[in-house]
Amino acid sequence: AGDGDCGHTHARAARAIQEWVCTRPLPAAPAQLLSALADLLLEKMGGSSGVLYGLFLTAAARPLHNGNDLPTWADAMDAGIEAMQRYGGAAPGDRTMLDSLWAAAQALHALRSPGADLLQVLATAVQSAEAAAEATRHMEAGAGRASYISSAQLLQPDPGAVAVAAVLKAVLEGLRS
Numbered sequence: 001a002g003d004g005d006c007g008h009t010h011a012r013a014a015r016a017i018q019e020w021v022c023t024r025p026l027p028a029a030p031a032q033l034l035s036a037l038a039d040l041l042l043e044k045m046g047g048s049s050g051v052l053y054g055l056f057l058t059a060a061a062r063p064l065h066n067g068n069d070l071p072t073w074a075d076a077m078d079a080g081i082e083a084m085q086r087y088g089g090a091a092p093g094d095r096t097m098l099d100s101l102w103a104a105a106q107a108l109h110a111l112r113s114p115g116a117d118l119l120q121v122l123a124t125a126v127q128s129a130e131a132a133a134e135a136t137r138h139m140e141a142g143a144g145r146a147s148y149i150s151s152a153q154l155l156q157p158d159p160g161a162v163a164v165a166a167v168l169k170a171v172l173e174g175l176r177s
Contacts, residue, residue, distance in 0.1 A: 006159035009047040016044035031064035034076070049160060052088050052097065059083030070111040070118060077105045095136045097160030103132035104168055119175060126169045133161035 020040055027033045038057035041050050060080035063072050081101055085091060092102040107125035110116055136158035 005047055006049065006163060009045050009049045010163050013041055013045040013050065013053070016040055029064075030068045031061040034058075034061035034064065048088075049097070049163075052084055055083045055087050056080035056101070070116055070121075074105070074108045074111040077101075077108050081105055095140065095158045095161075097158070097164045099132045099136050099158065100129040100161040100164035100168075103128040104164075119172070122168075122172045122175065126165065126172050129161075129165040129168050133157050133165045136161045 017037070017040065027036050034057045038054045038061070041057065042054035044050070045053065057080065059082065060076040063075040063079050066072065081098065084098055084101070088096075088098070090096045090098045092099055104125040107128045108121060110121045110124070111118070134157050137156060
């Protein structure tokens with residue numbers, strides 16, 4: 001879809017994160033970690049995805065300055081999505097990475113419930129993101145690079161939405177191990 005660089009930019013980001021993790025200590029505070037990741041992705045990832053992830057992570061870090069309990073993580077996800085929508089111009093249903101993020105965020109709202117189980121809620125969020133990514137296969141592109149291409153040529157799910165689901169799944173697997 002678009003100019004086909006989604007896989008390359010995500011691979012570049014993954015390599016940069018791997019190098020970063022191996023060469024320096026990670027910030028202990030979640031807000032600092034997300035801010036540092038935002039800076040790294042803005043510098044190393046490139047493309048519109050790098051900018052959008054940077055915006056998302058920068059905005060998501062803000063609520064985490066006041067604490068990092070589970071409800072605050074749900075607030076962080078909402079803040080990141082709001083920034084992506086404001087600056088990126090896309091909305092859920094536009095066949096973008098935002099479709100997967102928005103679906104995951106809806107599931108993560110369960111973190112606001114007393115006694116929420118993080119891994120169970122995150123597993124549901126991953127499933128929601130994966131289903132939303134698959135659903136983009138049948139959507140008309142309303143934003144992003146895919147919007148420049150005839151919908152008859154868009155036969156696969158949106159690559160950005162698939163990538164978001166994969167990132168969330170990796171976070172879940174990391175937390176499980």
